[in-house]
Amino acid sequence: xxxxxxxxxxQKAMNFLIEYGEAFDAxxxxxxxxxxxxxxxxxxxxxxxxxxEEVKTMASIxxxxxxxxxxxxxxxLETENAGPVIQDAFRAYDIYKNIGCMMTVSCAPYTMGNVxxxxxxxxxxxxxxxxxxxxxxxxxxxxDSGLAMTASAITGRTPEIGRIxxxxxxxxxLVRFQKIDFETITQADLGAIGxxxxxxxxxxxxxxxxxxxTIPFESLKYLLSPMPVSGAVSMCHIVGVTPEAPxxxxxxxxxxxxxxxxxxxxxxxxxxxxxxxxxxxDVEVVMMGCPHLTIREMGELAKRLSGKRISDKVKLFLATNxxxxxxxxxxxxxxxxxxxxxxxITDSCIAVFPFANMKEPVTNVAxxxxxxxxxxxxxxxGEIVGGKVMGTFHGSTEQCVNAALTGKWEEK
Amino acid sequence: xxxxxxxxxEGVVExxxxxxxxxxxxxxxxxxxxxxVSELHDLAGETISGKILVFPAGRGSTTGxxxxxxxxxxxxxxxxxxxxxAEPVIALNALTNNIPMVDRLDSDPVDVIRTGDFIKLDAxxxxxxxxxxxxx
Numbered sequence: 350x351x352x353x354x355x356x357x358x359x360q361k362a363m364n365f366l367i368e369y370g371e372a373f374d375a376x377x378x379x380x381x382x383x384x385x386x387x388x389x390x391x392x393x394x395x396x397x398x399x400x401x402e403e404v405k406t407m408a409s410i411x412x413x414x415x416x417x418x419x420x421x422x423x424x425x426l427e428t429e430n431a432g433p434v435i436q437d438a439f440r441a442y443d444i445y446k447n448i449g450c451m452m453t454v455s456c457a458p459y460t461m462g463n464v465x466x467x468x469x470x471x472x473x474x475x476x477x478x479x480x481x482x483x484x485x486x487x488x489x490x491x492x493d494s495g496l497a498m499t500a501s502a503i504t505g506r507t508p509e510i511g512r513i514x515x516x517x518x519x520x521x522x523l524v525r526f527q528k529i530d531f532e533t534i535t536q537a538d539l540g541a542i543g544x545x546x547x548x549x550x551x552x553x554x555x556x557x558x559x560x561x562x563t564i565p566f567e568s569l570k571y572l573l574s575p576m577p578v579s580g581a582v583s584m585c586h587i588v589g590v591t592p593e594a595p596x597x598x599x600x601x602x603x604x605x606x607x608x609x610x611x612x613x614x615x616x617x618x619x620x621x622x623x624x625x626x627x628x629x630x631d632v633e634v635v636m637m638g639c640p641h642l643t644i645r646e647m648g649e650l651a652k653r654l655s656g657k658r659i660s661d662k663v664k665l666f667l668a669t670n671x672x673x674x675x676x677x678x679x680x681x682x683x684x685x686x687x688x689x690x691x692x693x694i695t696d697s698c699i700a701v702f703p704f705a706n707m708k709e710p711v712t713n714v715a716x717x718x719x720x721x722x723x724x725x726x727x728x729x730x731g732e733i734v735g736g737k738v739m740g741t742f743h744g745s746t747e748q749c750v751n752a753a754l755t756g757k758w759e760e761k
Numbered sequence: 762x763x764x765x766x767x768x769x770x771e772g773v774v775e776x777x778x779x780x781x782x783x784x785x786x787x788x789x790x791x792x793x794x795x796x797x798v799s800e801l802h803d804l805a806g807e808t809i810s811g812k813i814l815v816f817p818a819g820r821g822s823t824t825g826x827x828x829x830x831x832x833x834x835x836x837x838x839x840x841x842x843x844x845x846x847a848e849p850v851i852a853l854n855a856l857t858n859n860i861p862m863v864d865r866l867d868s869d870p871v872d873v874i875r876t877g878d879f880i881k882l883d884a885x886x887x888x889x890x891x892x893x894x895x896x897x
Binding site: 365368369371372373387389390393473474475476479491492493494495496497510511547551552577578579580581700701723724726727728729730731732733734736738 | 768769770784786787788789790791792793794795799800801817818819820821822823824825826827828829830831835846847848849850852853854856857858
């Protein structure tokens with residue numbers, strides 16, 4: 350492939366993967382069974398796909414700025430002066446579709462068919478999907494970024510580094526719980542715990558002991574997805590859940606952990622305090638769906654909103670993908686949510702919601718997602734790409750729905 | 762003083778060091794419009810544009826490299842990066858956007874290099890030279 354016999358795009362992609370491998374001391378390339386791509390800037394994309402007819406593996410597309418979606422107008426966004434970041438997005442989508450990428454346009458492509466099993470190797474964008482793949486499905490992959498995912502999709506290869514290698518998957522930080530009641534805990538509390546663990550573990554692998562293995566997938570989504578936000582965790586063994594973690598000892602590779610921590614109720618309080626920052630309790634927007642809402646969450650939200658009407662001072666944005674959107678429509682959830690005044694959107698990442706582009710200015714936002722709250726408090730990547738530092742409320746789904754109904758934030 | 766380490770992305774650059782003991786994400790930890798660091802980061806009040814950023818490792822979203830691409834376009838990116846030990850998102854940012862970068866130096870760069878030091882980063886040879894110490 351480096352000789353150019355498969356065309357200039359594949360050659361460029363392979364050279365990039367070799368450089369990536371060298372940076373992390375790879376000995377060889379391995380096949381990937383799945384890619385998930387955050388679209389590259391158009392000039393880079395045109396170069397790397399030159400001569401490419403079809404991707405070599407299952408590949409899907411990540412969510413993007415709501416400015417790049419068909420929902421921009423409905424959301425009240427000004428797209429005229431949205432800048433260089435979005436202008437070529439739809440062209441990039443066409444290129445990816447033409448080489449066979451699945452247009453999931455979602456951070457949760459596992460709800461639309463890009464699903465992995467133990468032993469599969471993946472090259473994915475989306476730090477929440479990556480930690481879920483490694484920790485829940487037992488697949489193997491790293492925190493890929495930049496050109497790596499497109500390069501892997503069109504070559505079918507990735508360097509054998511990091512979490513692909515047995516010896517770099519074992520746990521290093523052992524987490525246990527003290528006085529945490531998993532019967533009553535909210536998903537936002539789990540998010541606050543994950544945020545705390547990520548800050549402590551940084552780039553290290555985590556082992557969590559003491560979670561009931563009946564815990565629903567959605568709760569794991571909220572627990573795991575903040576770890577690569579406050580830190581850079583890509584592997585979190587959950588003893589009794591992760592395929593490679595039948596016991597603490599096996600998850601640790603029969604070694605002593607480098608660090609042991611106990612998570613107490615005070616850590617949940619601390620996590621929440623880092624994820625909340627507001628001056629008044631007036632809520633103007635409520636956003637949920639970071640990572641994208643599953644069908645179970647859509648059903649629960651429809652039930653909570655059934656027969657009710659949100660405050661006319663509040664906008665309720667619920668983010669998911671086209672697969673869940675269509676199933677929600679069939680189930681009547683969509684009608685129920687819309688009748689209550691909510692808006693379900695697709696293709697959009699709400700963590701980088703371009704509040705600077707809102708035609709009617711918004712100051713305060715509530716969310717049940719720790720990931721989302723972290724980025725709202727920091728204004729994403731900045732004003733030039735629509736970012737704005739927001740007054741942010743982080744709490745349970747119940748608190749968020751109540752805030753949508755009343756326009757006021759109430760502490761638990 | 763010369764530190765020796767490991768190449769992530771080749772290239773040679775000189776500049777002022779900006780040092781932090783906190784991990785850094787290109788999404789959220791600075792504003793690509795101005796290069797100013799978020800108020801919630803330990804480097805609050807500093808600007809990363811044109812600096813050689815010295816930090817333990819990357820963190821945060823895999824959007825990092827794409828944000829880096831636009832930061833380079835707006836001239837608000839750092840000109841070089843030195844990590845204690847890189848993780849993939851920050852390394853791929855350097856590789857995708859051609860930002861010279863090294864890691865795994867023979868002394869801890871976060872300890873040895875100080876904010877304001879004028880340094881030469883020869884990432885091709887995997888070397889960092891402290892040319893002139895910051896005043897004070």
